[in-house]
Amino acid sequence: METTLSKASPVEYELDLHATADDIEPKLKEALKEQRKHMDVQGFRQGKVPLGLVKKMHGEQIGYKVAQEFVQEAFEDEVEGNDDIEPLGQPTITELNYELDQDLHAVVRFGVRPEVDLQDVSSEQISMLEHEVTEEDVEEEIERLRTKEADLLPMEDEPAGEEDFVNIDLQRIDPQTDTPIIGDKDEDLSFFLDDERLKEELREALKGKKAGDTFRVELPQDPHDHDHGPGGHDHDHDEEERLYEVTVNDVKQRDLPPFDEAFVERLTEQEFSDPEAFRDEVRRQLEEQWDEQAREMVQGEIVDKMLELHPVPVPESVIETYLDSFVNQVEQENDGELPDDFDEEHFRNRNRRDAEKQGRWMLIRDKIIEEEDLEVTDEELQEFFADQAQGDEVSAQQIEQFYRQMPKMMDRVKQQVLSDKVYDLLIDRFDVQKKSREEFEEEMHQQHQGQQRMTS
Template sequence: MKANWEKIEKNVGVLNVEIEAEQVAQALDKAFKKVVQKVNVPGFRKGKVPRSIFEARFGVESLYQDAIDILLPEAYTQAVDETDIQPVDRPDVEVEQFAKGQPFKFKAKVTVKPEVKLGEYKGLEASAADTEVTDEELNQELERLQQRHAELVVVDEGPAQQGDMTVIDFEGFLDGVPFEGGKGDHFSLELGSGSFIPGFEDQVVGMNIAEEKDVNVTFPENYHAENLAGKPVVFKVKLHEIKRKNLPALDDEFAKDVSEFDTLQEYKQDLAAKLKERKEKDAETARETELVDKASANAEVEIPDVMIDNEINQMKQEFESRLRMQGMNLDLYYQFSGQDEAALTEQMKPDAAKRVRNNLVLEAVAEAEKLDVTDEDVNSELDNLSKMYGRSADELRGIFAANGYMDTLSTDLKVRKAVKFIVDNSKTA
């Protein structure tokens, strides 16, 4: 096989490939064995038609597409390896020549990973962070723990309040006609959570059990359903149940219930130590982020749109996973938030571009400083993942290898080394 790479734009080029006629013949043989199983020719059982009769009846050209499908994937992969390019998108393939007894020639227009021209990344300055824990921060943490350990108590009478967990029926009407997706029965809604359209929850506040009420709201202008965007609607709401948080007292008994300590004072001391540890870790993360952002800003790189699009898709998958952990999905999120997929994409675009840029710069730093990933690094990471997921390191290695993720794992480790290098070679402002 012959392959050569010709750059035609900043991050785009053409891969020209030629495959020997002998391999074409072998691919045609495989194609025939596949196709002959599906054809019917009078006088022959299915799959038993001689090659000469098949070609006389259907023409050898009928095998070409199957033969191309057999040859192309492996030939493209081999050509990518031989020319040492790094595609970031599917190729646009054009077959230039394919015929029995002749070489197979094709060209592929390919978008590749961009080149990075590094600027300053050593000796960068990062601002110092205050990691001391204030009394206010400690009290806020105690209040948060109070909320977490609060008991939900059924309220028999009195109006619903902000923070209450309610159970409601609702049905939405546009110009007196029910609209799709606007109905729910015995739906659990925390007032003040911002789950519903702005203004909805505020009007449920003050309702009493068994009370029915018309809630008037207006859908956002950018709502994903065009027939509802910007439209005033009426929701008929019935309140079935109110549950309210009963906060525990902050005393020694509370400390005993939520920790291994006997007194609130001991618990507060331990909590303050843990908050300080958390602030130190947050400060370390903030320092890394500041320094990487500076190194990235100092570099020159032109990012292909497809890399940003791919990152956005990855971010959407991560976002949907988090939603599912909360019992939601993207469709419900769009309905409750008033966003649609296009709006979410635009919202994620700046962060996606930043993530792609930073990763490219960090990979370039690792390359410039020869920060190689060793077998020991990989084994250590697999051991850490093993403890996290409760599966053996060998099992995880097999899963990664089977799904082609070992290279991704190595790249992630190399990027981490680059971050550490930048931090180790930085200064405090």
């Protein structure tokens, strides 16, 4: 067998392999014997079929499989056993020329870890949200909790107000014939009029209506609505507005519970009873949520800035690995199967840029971990499990035991902790500009407008 290792790109190598029929013959003979054990051919005892007949019946299929295994073993010997090369992702056999009892020629392409020259980021500015939770924030959250727990009271002959609950039927009308479009009707739709997801035209039309009222309204068609309207049918797809007949079945109003001891006990399942103590807990939770949101936002800024500063080439094998994970996620979200109309090629092309970005961030992150000699300590793992259990020592031990029984999940935990350490390190090194909520939102708005101008 002869092999040649060559550089195909800054981040990819090729292993060119030539093997004679004699090189492959021992493995082929072994595979044929294994196949013979399971064959039941008339005129021969099971497992005693002549090897030549086995070869005649299954030789081509078995030979190809043997060739693939031969190439894989050669790759492991020549590349994975080479201390000077660190392959990344799954290798791909780009050429495999083999016929039974003939010589073999194959080419294996694989990615390698590129050189990453980490840049000094001390002069690079990033923004970090710093929001102080106010009494108004606390009151708004308590009001939201009261609204969530409110009872619904019937409104007899009273018009719907801005925050009331309605139940409607929605029938699409053909404006040309002024008749209902059969099959394009949604019944028993329920929502609150202050729901932000509700179309403004429908909200305004429903205000002041009573149970039993029927009226018509034109609603804009959402260009991103893949269901083609409320009824799920595509009629006159190019229309900007559609005509609907609305029947109001029911109108109810919220009856908010008082913010008292009984409400707090019921909401917290007896954990709190004093409304003022619960108010302090609400403040603490809001502060925690804002801190978490601020950290997520600054992590996103860090990744974007590091990608901008480090245009590292990403091996194709790494990009494909991330795309495979994206497809796998779609499967998991659909009970383990891809949807019948799922176009995987289109999906992979559409998500290729994100896969490349994630691959590049992985390479940069790994370089930081290597240079800074970062590792996960037992104390940090204990802290992670305690956070997962929200301070419950028994639960923390149970969570840890669960993860340790599943090595892959435990490795994910360690990688998450390592990533957090990388972010902490970079936050200290960047020039972090702390911004109020208003300043931060204005900055995000300006960035969004700039992106729109660039793409228009």
